[in-house]
Amino acid sequence: MKIATYNVNGVNGRLPVLLHWLAESKPDVACLQELKAPEEKFPLQAINDAGYHAIWHGQKSWNGVAILSRSKHIQEVRRALPGDPEDLHSRYIEAIVDNILIGCLYLPNGNPAPGPKFDYKLGWFKRLQEHAAKLLAEDVPVVLTGDYNVMPTEIDVYKPERWVDDALFRPETRAAYKKLVDQGWTDAIRKLHPTETIYTFWDYFRNAYGRNAGLRIDHFLLSPHLVPRLKKAGVDKEVRGWEKSSDHAPVWIELK
Numbered sequence: 001m002k003i004a005t006y007n008v009n010g011v012n013g014r015l016p017v018l019l020h021w022l023a024e025s026k027p028d029v030a031c032l033q034e035l036k037a038p039e040e041k042f043p044l045q046a047i048n049d050a051g052y053h054a055i056w057h058g059q060k061s062w063n064g065v066a067i068l069s070r071s072k073h074i075q076e077v078r079r080a081l082p083g084d085p086e087d088l089h090s091r092y093i094e095a096i097v098d099n100i101l102i103g104c105l106y107l108p109n110g111n112p113a114p115g116p117k118f119d120y121k122l123g124w125f126k127r128l129q130e131h132a133a134k135l136l137a138e139d140v141p142v143v144l145t146g147d148y149n150v151m152p153t154e155i156d157v158y159k160p161e162r163w164v165d166d167a168l169f170r171p172e173t174r175a176a177y178k179k180l181v182d183q184g185w186t187d188a189i190r191k192l193h194p195t196e197t198i199y200t201f202w203d204y205f206r207n208a209y210g211r212n213a214g215l216r217i218d219h220f221l222l223s224p225h226l227v228p229r230l231k232k233a234g235v236d237k238e239v240r241g242w243e244k245s246s247d248h249a250p251v252w253i254e255l256k
Helices: 015-025 044-049 116-137 171-181 188-192 237-241
Strands: 002-007 029-033 053-057 065-069 074-078 092-097 100-106 142-147 218-222 230-235 251-255
Touching (some): 002 015, 002 100, 002 142, 029 142, 053 074, 053 092, 116 142, 188 218, 188 230, 218 251
Parallel strands (some): 002 029, 100 142
Antiparallel strands (some): 029 065, 053 065, 074 092, 092 100
């Protein structure tokens, strides 16, 4: 079973790239972030024509998350992260696909930091920690994947000294990610590639992709049930180089 995550950075504007990647990579499940489209503007027909079912939680101009499935039924569980009923950002959706609970998330960026946006990021992280702990307690196979907007360690960022004051790399952010993982989650990429330089995002400026000046901010966290089933994990880096592509590349895992 191949599960992928991809921050598409605008599902309609980059639809040709998304469809090309789906046809080439053929993930069984694809979690998308940053749809930047309201509910009624999600390109469901094109997704269906590509052979995928879909559930999504859209928002005009910003955010938005979706889960696509190539052949298996998608049983939606929730479309908001618990803990703050007044939070209207479309940043989380959760479903059961083929007996695996999949949470697709788009964690807040948090810049500028410090400030209200950074406070919101840390608050969202705390809510995610609380929800993730409950998922582990349910003792079922769980995947939490998406754009976490955090580089966990210095190996995950090109020239880390330039990022020390950024919300994606501040000590509070990395500590929040570590606290989450320490509940009992496994970072799939680092499980299989513990020391490799692997990036999932390259800025549009200063030829970042050409220089491989990237960040690893898109992650797969696996519950203990799934770790023995983890076969492969990687990044479709070449997709970032396609014309009119997102600044993220798709990340994927394969489970037995």
